[in-house]
Amino acid sequence: xxxxxxxxxxxxxxxxxxxxxxxxxxxxxxxxxxxxxxxxxxxxxxxxxxxxxxxxxxxxxxxxxxxxxxxxxxxxxxxxxxxxxxxxxxxxxxxxxxxxxxxxxxxxxxxxxxxxxxxxxxxxxxxxxxxxxxxxxxxxxxxxxxxxxxxxxxxxxxxxxxxxxxxxxxxxxxxxxxxxxxxxxxxxxxxxxxxxxxxxxxxxxxxxxxxxxxxxxxxxxxxxxxxxxxxxxxxxxxxxxxxxxxxxxxxxxxxxxxxxxxxxxxxxxxxxxxx
Numbered sequence: 001x002x003x004x005x006x007x008x009x010x011x012x013x014x015x016x017x018x019x020x021x022x023x024x025x026x027x028x029x030x031x032x033x034x035x036x037x038x039x040x041x042x043x044x045x046x047x048x049x050x051x052x053x054x055x056x057x058x059x060x061x062x063x064x065x066x067x068x069x070x071x072x073x074x075x076x077x078x079x080x081x082x083x084x085x086x087x088x089x090x091x092x093x094x095x096x097x098x099x100x101x102x103x104x105x106x107x108x109x110x111x112x113x114x115x116x117x118x119x120x121x122x123x124x125x126x127x128x129x130x131x132x133x134x135x136x137x138x139x140x141x142x143x144x145x146x147x148x149x150x151x152x153x154x155x156x157x158x159x160x161x162x163x164x165x166x167x168x169x170x171x172x173x174x175x176x177x178x179x180x181x182x183x184x185x186x187x188x189x190x191x192x193x194x195x196x197x198x199x200x201x202x203x204x205x206x207x208x209x210x211x212x213x214x215x216x217x218x219x220x221x222x223x224x225x226x227x228x229x230x231x232x233x234x235x236x237x238x239x240x241x242x243x244x245x246x247x248x249x250x251x252x253x254x255x256x257x258x259x260x261x262x263x264x265x266x267x268x269x270x271x272x273x274x275x
Contacts, residue, residue, distance in 0.1 A: 003215035004030070004037035005062075005206055005230065006263065007222035008048065009182075011240055012039070014259050017051075017185065024055060026264035029273045031056035038062070038209070040202040042180060042194055042226050044105070045070050046113065046135050059213065065180065065226045066205035067153045067196050068107070077111060078208075081197040083152040087176055091155050091195050092118075094170035098163040101125050103132075104143065106150045114139045116146045124158055124186050154196040158184055164191040171195065180226045203229030221255075221263050223247055238266065 006012040014020055019027070030037060040062035041048060048063070061070050068079040083091075088104070095102040096118060104116040115138060120126045133140045157167065164181050171177055178198040184190040202222075210218055210233075220227070220234040223243035231237035231250050239251035240262045248254045256262025267273070 001036050001213060001215050002217045002219060003059075003209065003213060004035060004267070005209075005218060005220040005234070006037065006039050007202075007220075007224070007227050007230075008039055008041040008043060008051075010223040010242060010258055011221050011227075012258075012263055013051075019051065019055060020261055020264075022261045023264040026261075026267055026273065027055045030267065030271065033271060033273075035271060036213070036215070040066070040206060040220070040222075040227075040230055042224075044113075046132075046137055060209055062202060062205040062209070064105075064154050065178075065194070065196060065200060066202045066229075067200040069205055069208065075111070077107065079107060079151075079153070081200040083155070083177075083197055085148065085150075085152075087174070087197070088152060088155060090174060091171055091177065094167045095155070095157045097170065098157075098159060098166045100157045100159040100163055100167075102143075103128070103156045104146060104150075105153045105156065106146075107153055108151065112139070113137055114141060114150075116141050116143045116150075118143045124184075124190060128158060154194055156192065156194045158186070158190060158192050161189055161191045164193045167193055180224070182224065201229035202226060203231075203233040206230050206233050223258070238263075 038059040038061050042065045045063050068077045070077055092102050101118045101120050106114050108114055115132055132138050168179050176198050179195045181191055181193040184192045217235040219236045220230045221238050223240050236252045238253055238255050239248045241257040255266040
């Protein structure tokens with residue numbers, strides 16, 4: 001079996017965060033032919049499930065940059081590399097030092113997701129918390145309610161590019177942490193940052209799926225730093241034209257722009273699907 005693995009934002013999705021009609025039809029054609037495909041994303045399951053549900057994503061899926069793998073058939077997770085409280089103390093201090101509210105993601109008994117945050121500092125953080133609260137599968141609580149034995153998957157924040165860069169600089173020397181950041185959908189200079197255990201990666205999760213699914217080859221698509229570990233483990237790796245130069249350099253080849261259905265057009269050619 002050949003396993004196709006997609007990053008989402010900046011890769012399979014267009015700049016509006018959607019799956020285009022052309023890509024939708026391509027995924028349907030792949031599914032009809034029995035081509036195996038899944039996702040490896042920095043997103044949470046809850047930020048992806050409704051988007052992916054109509055498009056034949058039935059295999060295990062990688063979330064939070066490899067912190068967890070979700071199995072759609074059983075609605076169960078395999079997960080590891082949680083953050084200990086001693087490891088998050090510096091992260092919380094770094095985020096709050098930049099005047100931002102950290103969002104602490106936890107997975108609790110019964111696969112219940114609870115997000116804890118300090119007092120919100122701006123309208124964007126308030127909208128983000130409200131968006132989380134709309135999801136029936138997520139509980140949002142003040143940070144003082146965080147249990148001492150909570151299983152912490154990651155910590156996120158949103159703010160100006162300068163503030164996010166300041167957080168990255170403060171935690172850069174932490175040996176057990178890794179941070180990824182990028183432009184936020186909110187625009188106007190807003191950026192996001194996501195911090196998790198350094199042992200978690202898309203590459204490690206993809207190797208787990210390779211063994212579980214007995215995949216002969218893995219072909220992956222990605223555009224960001226958090227995809228490099230996946231590139232290193234895959235048999236083939238492809239970067240869309242919108243990726244950064246160092247991502248393109250690490251890829252097997254560069255293909256079309258994500259706003260021009262680059263991944264879908266590549267796959268139609270590879271699998272000889274009529275346009």
